[in-house]
Amino acid sequence: MELTFITIEKIVEMFLILLVGVIAFHTDIIDNQTNKRLSGLLLNVICPAMLFMSYQIEFQRERVQGLLLTGALALVSMVVTIVVVQFLIPSRDRANAEIERLSAIYSNCGFIGIPLINGIMGSEGVFYMTAYITVFNLIIWSHGLAMMTGSADLKTVLKQFVQPATVGIGLGIICFLARIRIPSIVAEPMDMVGDMNTPLAMLVAGCNLAESNLAAALKRPRTYWISFLKLLAEPLLAIGILAFMPVSLMVKLAVLVASACPACAMGTMFALQYNRDSNYASELFAITTLLSLFTIPLMVLVGNLVL
Secondary structure: OHHHHHHHHHHHHHHHHHHHHHHHHHOOOOOHHHHHHHHHHHHHHHHHHHHHHOOOOOOOHHHHHHHHHHHHHHHHHHHHHHHHHHHHOOHHHOOOHHHHHHHHHOEOHHHHHHHHHHHHHOHHHHHHHHHHHHHHHHHHHHHHHHHHHOOOOHHHHHHHHOOHHHHHHHHHHHHHHOOOOOOHHHHHHHHHHHOOHHHHHHHHHHHHHHHOOHHHHHOOHHHHHHHHHHHHHHHHHHHHHHOOOOOOHHHHHHHHHHHHOOEOOHHHHHHHHOOOOHHHHHHHHHHHHHHHHHHHHHHHHHHHHHO
């Protein structure tokens, strides 16, 4: 139960910062262009710094095994989710089936998952979350891209996979395995930069919510079905898989929290780029983000009882 209370506390803290973002956007303190720049700063500087620093810990074989296990469990849970969602959202019935599938399968494990796991478990939790993020990027830029475009070649997948976050993870893994510790004069400023990840991610998420047409989305019954699949069915499926795995609670929690996160922001980006209904993708992102404030603690509570 203590873990659940910690999760609720961190969710409330994140929600309050998110509200600051909503208010800042509606009062024109932050506009659309500023929000985009803040998002770019987060994705290209702050998040990579935090991911890299999560590997600046003592080398232990158990941690290497945990990292590999987290990646394997992430792969299994995503593949199972893809199969289930393909069955529950058949493309022949829906004009926006691809957007709905992408929103139901892929989590916002970077913007929401990293700040949350960092608040609950600290840097070691982020360490294991990086394995999930690596698998996530590989699958969304292959299966996700193919689903939205009808095709995705290997060159495109590899090109898009090389992002600042994955570079930060890659360099972090190299330093971790080689037991290279950067000097404190560099490490401390990078830690301070990385510490900005949670507040800035929530400010950006708040601005994104403020831009969305929540009233219209809340009137659409289909929204609740996709939200159910993303926020309840997917993490419950992950709990069912994790319950039978003889791995540490830290590894299980990293996979569970990542699975319980709301729909990924990548859905809107893909929709804009490939001429899909970007407004619908944005609405699903906004509603699942809002509802996740209640569902994530619930899923952690269930996971805490089962795992």
